[in-house]
Amino acid sequence: MxxxxxxxxxxxxxxxxxxxxxxxxxxxxxxxxxxxxxxxxxxxxxxxxxxxxxxxxxxxxxxxxxxxxxxxxxxxxxxxxxxxxxxxxxxxxxxxxxxTMTFGAQKIEDGRERLFGPKAADWSNSVMVTFDKSFLDQPEWILRLMQNGMTVARINCAHDDEKTWIQLVQAIRKVSKESGLSCAIHVDLAGPKLRTLLLKKGKSAGRVKLEPGQSLWLSDSGAGFSGKDVVISPQEEGVIGSLKVGERVYMDDGLILCRVEKMTDRGAKLLVERVSTKKFQLKNEKGMNFPDSSLAIPSLTEYDESCLSFVANYADTVGFSFVRMPSDIELLRDKLSKRTDREIPIILKIETREAVEHLPDLLLEGMRSPDFGVMIARGDLAVEVGFERLVEIQEEISWLCEAAHVPVIWATQVLESLHKSGVATRAEITDAGRAALAECIMINKGPHTLEVLRSLREIAHKSRAQKIKNRLIFRPLKIAERFFEVNK
Structure with a gap:
């Protein structure tokens, strides 16, 4: 030495x-x-x-x-x-x-409990399960989920209606009271619905064939086009005017890749570069992503605002979809304060490129409130940052949240095959091991939800026991570099 x-x-x-x-x-x-x-x-x-x-x-x-x-x-x-x-x-x-290390670990754990309530017996994480109206016919199923580890019920405002949401809350609270098992209510705002709508060719069938090299149009209306043109509306005003030549446009969870070829008064002309579906078809109501574009659309939509009274009356936490800038959080906080004296913790859903780039500032803005959380919403995020970068980006989000002592929800396709078919893939088991290191895991409803919960419990025990063994090499992060550049 x-x-x-x-x-x-x-x-x-x-x-x-x-x-x-x-x-x-x-x-x-x-x-x-x-x-x-x-x-x-x-x-x-x-x-x-x-x-x-x-x-x-x-x-x-x-x-x-x-x-x-x-x-x-x-x-x-x-x-x-x-x-x-x-x-x-x-x-x-x-x-x-x-x-200190003890201070940081305890701060995260205390925040997790305030957001999601006490963990279920024999669990090292909180577990969130997505609900819909089908649960109203099976209260015994709600009880079984609570008995097997669910401690948070998620209501997605993108589906069903307020009457159904209230009935779901009442059913959850009834089972919770009768069983003595805790279950928090998480309400996800829908956010902007960027989804395909065919306006010309394929309109009557609700689907159209697309091939690489083909041209199509993005337009808010079908005016000025013939019945032979493929014209798609993103169903949100302000999107098309935000686009620039050369920017990418993804559709159907990234299966179809287009690029802006020309901007005109009628709309944006796109060139199809890749179609990764066997039938080479695009249907109505498929998601759209614009990873290269700064879209002139609000993060908090009029529909979201119409849901805030329900949130104010029933939610323990509220998920903010499509959050991009600190000012978005400030706006939602202000809107909620006009509807309730309660401070409802906001869960920032990180699902866009802009949210990733602004994450340090989003975290600092979130810290104006005593409690808040972050959801790594890997569905849209994968398309936005590129599937090949998802592993890298989701880890970076996790590191920054741990540094800020912010509880994290790991979401999207956790043990998805097991959920649907009853058998998990090897890759899913590995992914679930990483998910188990988050403070909360979100899963969707499916025919094999109980099997998913039992598997997650075992995986979580083993993964948590080995967490301290990770050794990271600190290469510089673009997120950190950008934060100090912007805040000079």
């Missing part, structure tokens, strides 16, 4: 410590506006962003070789981990950071 190497490591750690203290001081005015309970968490987030804006790989390797902490699991207590390592090197720390 050479003295020059120790001196170099100490110098680099002190430099990191100085950068973190300088950054948190620079953001002090912003931090002081947050809920008092979140002050230390906000500072820790800033400290972690400094670390992830630094090329620290060589330092990590050197620390590991010397038998010291490589900083690999320091998300929840970044500055304190650096200070502890410096202390091992004989450096005196005059003002130890209060955000």
């Amino acid at each position: 050479s003295t020059p190497l120790l001196e170099q490591i100490s110098f680099e750690l002190k430099s990191l410590q100085g950068s973190m203290l300088e950054a948190s001081a620079r953001f002090q005015d912003r931090i002081s506006e947050l809920a008092p309970v979140n002050i230390n968490s906000a500072r820790n987030l800033i400290h972690y962003l400094v670390l992830r804006n630094t090329a620290a790989q060589d330092l990590q390797y050197q620390l590991h070789e010397l038998g010291l902490s490589s900083l690999a699991s320091c998300e929840s207590h970044t500055l304190r981990q650096i200070q502890v390592t410096l202390e091992r090197l004989g450096v005196e720390i005059n003002s130890p950071c209060p955000c």
Whole structure:
């Protein structure tokens, strides 16, 4: 163990410590506006962003070789981990950071319980199950779900109606009261519904054949087109005017890829680049994604606003679909405050490229309230960031949330094959192992939901036991770089 190497490591750690203290001081005015309970968490987030804006790989390797902490699991207590390592090197720390590993872990767990209630017996996570009107005919099924680990019921405002939602809440609370089992109510706002609507060719059948190399149009109306033209409306005003030549447009969960070829007064002309469906067909009501575009549409729609009275009266938490900017959170918070004196925790659904890019700012805005959470909504997110980048991005979201001490919901297609067919794929089991490290797991309703819950419970036990074994290499993150660029 050479003295020059120790001196170099100490110098680099002190430099990191100085950068973190300088950054948190620079953001002090912003931090002081947050809920008092979140002050230390906000500072820790800033400290972690400094670390992830630094090329620290060589330092990590050197620390590991010397038998010291490589900083690999320091998300929840970044500055304190650096200070502890410096202390091992004989450096005196005059003002130890209060955000320790124990503090961070407890803050996340306390937040999870306030959002989702107590965990079910023998579970290390909370579990959210999606409800619909079919549950009204089977109250015994609600009881079985609670007995097998469900502690949160999700009502999706994109489906059914307010009368049905109220009946679902009443049924859930009745079973909860009679059984003594806790079950929170989570309400998801629908958000903008960017879905296909055929206006010309294929209109009567509700479907149209598409092939690579073919042209089609995006338009808010069919005016000016012939019956031979494929014309699609995204069913939201402001979308088409936001597009630029060269930008990608995905349809049907990313199975169809188009690119904007030309912008005209009639609409946007698209070129079909890829069709990954066997029948080469596009149907009505298929999802649309615009990953390269900044869409001039509100995150909180008029329909969402019409649902807020129900949210105010019945929800324990509310899911904010399509959130993109801190101002979106401020708007929803303001709208809710006019309907109830209760502060309903907001769950930020991260499902767009813009939400990923602005995640640090979204987290800081969320910290104005004592409690909030994040849902990694992997369905639209995969299309928005690219399927090949989903693993990378979902991990980055998870790391930043842990640094901010924010509970995370892992959502979309968890054990989907098991849900539908009764048999899980090997890849799904691996994915479920990662899902089990989140504070809450969201699953959909299906014929094999009880089997999914039983499998998740076993997977969660094993995955949680091994969580501390992960060792991360800290390459710089674009999210961190962008945060400091924007907030110079």
